[in-house]
Amino acid sequence: MSRFVLQKSVRVTGVSRGGHISRVSSDRFWISYYNNLILTNTAGDKLHHLTDISSIWGHHGYKCVYSSPSNGDLLVGMYNTDTNIEAKVVRYNSTGEHIQTIQYNNNTGQRLYRSPSYITENSNGDVIVSDWSRGVVVTDGRGKHRFSYRRPPSGSELFPSGICTDALSHILVCDYNTHTVQILDQNGKFLSQIQTLEHGIDESCCLSYDNYTHLLWVGSENNSTVNIYRVIYEDSLTETLLMEIRGKCISYASYKKKLTKLKEEKLVEEIKHLEETIRTTADNVETLEEKNKELEDIRRQKMRGVLIRSRARWVEEGEKPSHYFCNLENRNFTSKIIPKVETENGNIIYKQAEILNEAKKYYEN
Template identity: 35%
Template sequence: MALSKSQIPDTAQHLLVCGINSCEKICQFYCNPCHQPMCEQCRDKHQKSPETKNHEVVEKCRDHPNKDLDILCDQCSVRLCSKCSTMPVHKGHSFTDLEKIYTEKSAACRQEIQRIQTYFIPTTKDLQSEIKIDATEIKTIMDDIRSSMKDEGKCLKTLVDEVTSDNLEKVNKMEESLREMLQSQNKTYQDYISYLMDLLEKFRGYLSSSQLKNNPIIFSLTEHLKIQPIPETTKPVSPVFTAGRYSKGDVAKLLGRITVPDTKPENRKIKPMDTASTQLKPTVKQNKSDVKPTLSLSSSVTKVRKYTVSGVDRVYHLSLGKSGRLWVSDKDGNLVQTDLQGNQLHKIQTNGKDEGYHTVTQTEDLIYTDRNNKVINRKTPDNTITELIKTRDWTPISIHSSHINRDILVGMVKPGEAKVTRYIKTRREIQNIHSHNEGQAMFSGPHYITENTNGDVCVSDWKKEAVVVVNKSGKHRFSYTGQGLSKFYPKGVCTDHLGHILVCDHHSDTVHLLDPDGQFLCLLLTQQQGIKYPSSLCVDDESNLIVGQRDTNTVTVYKYLQ
């Protein structure tokens, strides 16, 4: 703490005092531009003032106030003035110029400042941005979980309503059967009473008859007195209702549960600092291998390759697996798996027709509809075929396995009606899309289905002459009916990594390209490029467009993105 002038002992009268605003405290510092000694507090104010913040303020020696502290004793690690260095206590010691030390330390500080500005702050901000992205993703995931939980609840409620309805119907039938039995028994006794009344009347007639010689009881009383026994009947056995015994935990098991995977969280990746040289580069060079190429529409469409698929006579629908292998079907139910050269790997016989009745899951399972039996089958990579879903009185005609959440979307029809149903992984029906809010039918024939990157469901409905697009909740977004065409017969439909919607027009022999909001962008393929009767298409992991046509068993691959 600085002393005032009155507190300075007589033996220290040679010390300078602060002259700033009559402070008069012992000074330890000196401003060279102002030629003014100052105490520590006044020094701080002096260096904070906008007018004097750049002044050179040096520290004065306490023992020799007229001398600057300009050297460092290497052995004692204390700052000294040149006069102090001659004192006996520092005899034989080595000294280093403080200005030299300051220059070296300043260079190190500037380098650290550069490191902070060019690496630590940007890298930390990148991590903050990553946290914001994670927060957004967590919000989306939790919203999806909440939605799935609600869907599970609705599904369970629907099942409960169905089971309750079935049980009530059984009760009604039991009651009707028991009523019929009791009515039959009642009629039996009513008929018996009528018999007894007739018999009673007959006996009374015998007693009142005056013609004894003709009275039947004179000859055979025993025969006339024989009365039929009272009919036997059984008492009804009443049904007994045994209430289901379940707890909240039992219901919770039916609805599923949310869990946190038992995995150790990964540390966020921190970009390494370039240590190739002691001087940090102004910017950190980005590794080219970490940069994902940006896709955009190419100025032209290029044919990459073309190959023939044996085992089918036409190509009406294509399903692509992760391995790049295709499942190809024709209108006669032939379903063939082929490699990239067209070699047949597997073949099965189905009752599918000219529609998108098969799809491949992320686990490489083939899922396909069975129109005749109204079921959906699954074929695993080991060639095991099992029944997956029963569609009851609806005929499944098209199907798509979601690569977003693994839901299964099925297009179904029955006389006068059409719908798209969503099943979750547990094969439970959680959503039916069939009409607008106004009650108008959404579909007539959902022959091809796909899902866009934003969760939209895209349905190619050639009976409506439109591609009908709804969002994940089933709300109608838009319908595309062709770009200025008098007729539009959409067939195969797919989406790419940019969210484009691609659809085959069977009428004009073209492939249309739309943006995610249904705006027409261009005719991607036309007759001039050899396209005829396009019926199916899909986009592979390399963003190549694969097209199948109904007049040939060849598959053509095009490059349209760059």
């Protein structure tokens, strides 16, 4: 069972209510409503403000987008704004190439979506859509319909809005009708809920979850309040500790990588400058050699990391045969056999069993 402990409530300057929310770091997040997009911190200060974002996106029927951290794909929920039908989810790869469209139920042939409003992706590859008319619609990575969640235990019709997933692949979705955040497992089974009304949020509408800090950010439809909850997995203490350690390690590794990159860039600039000055004077030769050695050490360490990761990937995934490798094996197999043999009476034989028998006779005699 997961327990949600309210850590902080933030009043955001510049918006009257929330629409979409996206966490940037542990103390900064973007929040939008209509044509305003604001970057703010946990003190509620407005750090950056984009106005009239409709002039950027236009009115093309795009309702929601999600960038997959696992492969860089972009998932876009859309529908025809003229007819309010033909709703679908479209997947683009990291280069912008259209690679998938999810639109119909593979079992019934009926349309999966009508008004996709929020979209996310689970760690198992499931595409999860919050649809005002169809509830929570979940398909697998190939677009096959897995399940839909439309009615919470209260018995009321689900009116979903913001949606996200947590570190254990639970699905979290805001419900306008019950003034709660519903928590489901990855197969659609109801687990628990957050009574956001008790914490000053009348109608929760947008969510963002941080896999590293295990903080859940909840925005309101009726005011500028954003609540920040810490998620505690009571039945999975070991998993929680491991996730905490993993988050700290990733955070520290990212910090070290950034420092190393800055140091490498600085060394490249210094070496370039020293090489130019040496053309006129030989005073800085020793310094140049030291800088080159330092740069070489950094790049050797980077290469060592690449080799370690490649070996780890080989251990986990195994060696995958390529098309060239398979063709080479076929050619080698062909060269290992005797394709035909002429017998003593002048007959040509091709069957391997007959060839082996003839060879046996030859060496026996």
